[in-house]
Amino acid sequence: xxxxxxxxxxxxxxxxxxxxxxxxxxxxxxxxxxxxxxxxxxxxxxxxxxxxxxxxxxxxxxxxxxxxxxxxxxxxxxxxxxxxxxxxxxxxxxxxxxxxxxxxxxxxxxxxxxxxxxxxxxxxxxxxxxxxxxxxxxxxxxxxxxxxxxxxxxxxxxxxxxxxxxxxxxxxxxxxxxxxxxxxxxxxxxxxxxxxxxxxxxxxxxxxxxxxxxxxxxxxxxxxxxxxxxxxxxxxxxxxxxxxxxxxxxxxxxxxxxxxxxxxxxxxxxxxxxxxxxxxxxxxxxxxxxxxxxxxxxxxxxxxxxxxxxxxxxxxxxxxxxxxxxxxxxxxxxxxxxxxxxxxxxxxxxxxxxxxxxxxxxxxxxxxxxxxxxxxxxxxxxxxxxxxxxxxxxxxxxxxxxxxxxxxxxxxxxxxxxxxxxxxxxxxxxxxxxxxxxxxxxxxxxxxxxxxxxxxxxxxxxxxxxxxxxxxxxxxxxxxxxxxxxxxxxxxxxxxxxxxx
Amino acid sequence: xxxxxxxxxxxxxxxxxxxxxxxxxxxxxxxxxxxxxxxxxxxxxxxxxxxxxxxxxxxxxxxxxxxxxxxxxxxxxxxxxxxxxxxxxxxxxxxxxxxxxxxxxxxxxxxxxxxxxxxxxxxxxxxxxxxxxxxxxxxxxxxxxxxxxxxxxxxxxxxxxxxxxxxxxxxxxxxxxxxxxxxxxxxxxxxxxxxxxxxxxxxxxxxxxxxxxxxxxxxxxxxxxxxxxxxxxxxxxxxx
Numbered sequence: 001x002x003x004x005x006x007x008x009x010x011x012x013x014x015x016x017x018x019x020x021x022x023x024x025x026x027x028x029x030x031x032x033x034x035x036x037x038x039x040x041x042x043x044x045x046x047x048x049x050x051x052x053x054x055x056x057x058x059x060x061x062x063x064x065x066x067x068x069x070x071x072x073x074x075x076x077x078x079x080x081x082x083x084x085x086x087x088x089x090x091x092x093x094x095x096x097x098x099x100x101x102x103x104x105x106x107x108x109x110x111x112x113x114x115x116x117x118x119x120x121x122x123x124x125x126x127x128x129x130x131x132x133x134x135x136x137x138x139x140x141x142x143x144x145x146x147x148x149x150x151x152x153x154x155x156x157x158x159x160x161x162x163x164x165x166x167x168x169x170x171x172x173x174x175x176x177x178x179x180x181x182x183x184x185x186x187x188x189x190x191x192x193x194x195x196x197x198x199x200x201x202x203x204x205x206x207x208x209x210x211x212x213x214x215x216x217x218x219x220x221x222x223x224x225x226x227x228x229x230x231x232x233x234x235x236x237x238x239x240x241x242x243x244x245x246x247x248x249x250x251x252x253x254x255x256x257x258x259x260x261x262x263x264x265x266x267x268x269x270x271x272x273x274x275x276x277x278x279x280x281x282x283x284x285x286x287x288x289x290x291x292x293x294x295x296x297x298x299x300x301x302x303x304x305x306x307x308x309x310x311x312x313x314x315x316x317x318x319x320x321x322x323x324x325x326x327x328x329x330x331x332x333x334x335x336x337x338x339x340x341x342x343x344x345x346x347x348x349x350x351x352x353x354x355x356x357x358x359x360x361x362x363x364x365x366x367x368x369x370x371x372x373x374x375x376x377x378x379x380x381x382x383x384x385x386x387x388x389x390x391x392x393x394x395x396x397x398x399x400x401x402x403x404x405x406x407x408x409x410x411x412x413x414x415x416x417x418x419x420x421x422x423x424x425x426x427x428x429x430x431x432x433x434x435x436x437x438x439x440x441x442x443x444x445x446x447x448x449x450x451x452x453x454x455x456x457x458x459x460x461x462x463x464x465x466x467x468x469x470x471x472x473x474x475x476x477x478x479x480x481x482x483x484x485x486x487x488x489x490x491x492x493x494x495x496x497x498x499x500x501x
Numbered sequence: 502x503x504x505x506x507x508x509x510x511x512x513x514x515x516x517x518x519x520x521x522x523x524x525x526x527x528x529x530x531x532x533x534x535x536x537x538x539x540x541x542x543x544x545x546x547x548x549x550x551x552x553x554x555x556x557x558x559x560x561x562x563x564x565x566x567x568x569x570x571x572x573x574x575x576x577x578x579x580x581x582x583x584x585x586x587x588x589x590x591x592x593x594x595x596x597x598x599x600x601x602x603x604x605x606x607x608x609x610x611x612x613x614x615x616x617x618x619x620x621x622x623x624x625x626x627x628x629x630x631x632x633x634x635x636x637x638x639x640x641x642x643x644x645x646x647x648x649x650x651x652x653x654x655x656x657x658x659x660x661x662x663x664x665x666x667x668x669x670x671x672x673x674x675x676x677x678x679x680x681x682x683x684x685x686x687x688x689x690x691x692x693x694x695x696x697x698x699x700x701x702x703x704x705x706x707x708x709x710x711x712x713x714x715x716x717x718x719x720x721x722x723x724x725x726x727x728x729x730x731x732x733x734x735x736x737x738x739x740x741x
Contacts, residue, residue, distance in 0.1 A: 398588070400584060400586055400588035401588055401590065403551055403584065403588065404582075404584065404588035404589075404590070404647075406551065406577065407549055407551065407577060407580070407581070407582035407651075408577070408578075408601075408602040408606065408650070408651070408654060409574045409575070409577040409578035409602065409606045409654065410601075410602060410605060410606055411574060411606070414605050414606075418601070418605065419590055422592045423591065423592055426592075497592075499634075500591055500592050500593075500594075500634040500635075500636060
């Protein structure tokens with residue numbers, strides 16, 4: 001009988017591998033949705049013959065207009081000052097440019113793990129970063145700016161003493177804010193978070209750079225900004241490369257040429273209009289800011305659903321196998337399944353996600369696509385929980401069912417699949433639905449590795465509009481509707497399963 | 502022919518079977534009776550290895566089923582078993598319950614299995630219940646379906662483990678009638694039962710078990726009229 005169990009197990013493992021290969025195959029076609037944009041940098045006169053072009057992958061965190069943001073109102077392409085410069089340089093050098101979007105905090109890791117060839121993301125060439133990566137010459141110097149409420153304006157560095165000051169985690173302003181005498185610093189992940197904290201009075205001021213400050217005050221008429229003098233090259237933006245990258249020199253020579261010909265200034269002018277249109281006084285909640293963004297957000301529903309489906313299916317199959325391990329009576333399998341459950345239940349999902357996404361390329365030299373890494377992690381994690389649920393369901397099936405099947409000569413696999421599982425399923429269906437609902441909502445976590453599902457798209461729109469409530473309420477409503485649909489499906493399924501009562 | 506040699510079974514420290522040896526001939530109908538805890542059910546369950554014997558040997562038509570090299574699933578296909586609590590598959594209709602094993606285990610074509618199942622349902626008097634789910638049946642009906650399910654595998658031997666003990670009194674008869682007609686057809690059967698009248702009428706041989714041992718093995722008339730052991734006499738006094 002044990003040989004039959006092993007056969008069942010190996011069969012299921014093969015099924016999972018095939019499932020993932022299939023997803024892997026299916027993904028590149030959908031990569032535009034999953035965080036990659038290929039930009040064909042043609043148009044330059046000296047482009048080499050098509051087909052011989054080498055591809056360079058650029059990493060960026062497209063939530064920082066006007067340097068880089070997702071053009072959500074049009075086709076979701078990543079645009080901005082940095083992108084224009086990158087396109088220009090790569091086309092001059094005869095490369096094809098591909099853009100990979102990642103959270104800002106993950107950019108350096110992407111460089112180190114070889115996921116991207118260079119990074120342009122309004123990144124300052126700080127000494128700290130120089131220890132991990134190489135930088136090009138500086139292509140733009142930004143000014144630090146204090147943004148505060150109009151009602152309690154803070155204009156100088158001195159006035160910040162004793163105040164709580166917000167900055168984006170890992171940004172140059174974060175480092176700068178640390179040096180302000182007497183001020184306490186609160187670090188937040190995203191610029192839109194800073195605005196919310198300001199509006200709700202949890203911080204007194206935010207330190208951001210000039211371009212961001214302009215957009216912030218445009219979107220939020222209650223805020224004012226005060227530029228601080230540009231201190232030095234400390235704040236200058238540069239292109240980051242992996243250590244000992246061979247292409248730094250080429251990039252620097254093109255940058256020098258652009259600066260000489262005034263091309264750099266042209267691009268900066270294009271993205272920094274000298275006079276911003278003053279925004280009209282807005283209501284606190286105004287859904288009209290979502291106009292034009294809605295199709296972009298709705299496309300995230302597909303990614304979210306695909307992700308939920310893949311991770312739920314994988315979790316169910318793998319969880320079933322683990323539950324079989326646990327009741328197999330074969331000690332090593334039992335130990336494995338128990339240890340597995342313990343580890344995956346005992347560590348945060350976010351940690352697992354980040355580890356799998358960044359460690360896979362280094363360990364097995366496979367560039368795991370973000371959506372697949374996310375599906376894999378969530379499947380592995382969910383399997384740990386489900387294996388316990390399923391084990392409980394199997395144990396709850398009357399022992400006599402097994403004996404009746406054995407007495408009829410039914411082999412182990414058929415007995416489990418046709419007799420035991422269908423009955424266990426009835427017991428555990430409510431728990432399974434809970435797990436699916438949890439997966440659907442937790443899928444918002446995967447935006448940290450750049451999967452452009454619903455939440456990521458909401459973040460993009462937040463950073464675009466500098467308004468938060470509208471888009472957050474909108475995606476919350478979408479999640480809620482999705483969960484409602486899911487649970488009503490489950491009710492139908494349950495009724496079907498109960499027809500034998 | 503079933504040959505049992507010095508069979509023992511121990512659960513933990515509790516020896517339930519203490520060395521049983523016997524032979525059941527082809528076509529023989531055996532009624533196993535005795536006080537509860539005497540090991541009747543365990544003995545029966547050893548015959549298709551639902552319980553693994555601790556020691557001893559069981560041979561069925563020359564095949565040593567206690568030999569680890571024997572393909573036990575094949576042997577089980579030839580031995581039908583009916584349980585006290587029926588154990589019908591609740592998520593399948595009556596017809597699917599009966600066709601499941603022939604189609605899935607023997608690879609019988611579905612049409613053939615269905616035709617055969619309907620024949621069997623007619624035999625146990627439940628033709629009108631083919632598409633019902635088990636939850637819609639009475640206990641007696643469930644047990645008759647369970648018998649049909651076992652018969653669908655065309656077994657050479659049938660084991661009945663207290664087939665009427667879980668039934669309401671008015672349903673006992675319908676099940677016993679089915680078993681009796683099966684006995685009359687020449688099937689080799691072992692029946693654990695508390696129905697003394699039935700045992701006397703239907704069985705060829707009575708096995709009286711007590712405390713893990715086969716105490717008496719005689720013809721029904723002799724057992725019920727002139728029990729040899731004092732233990733059997735006392736048992737009969739209590740139940741009759």
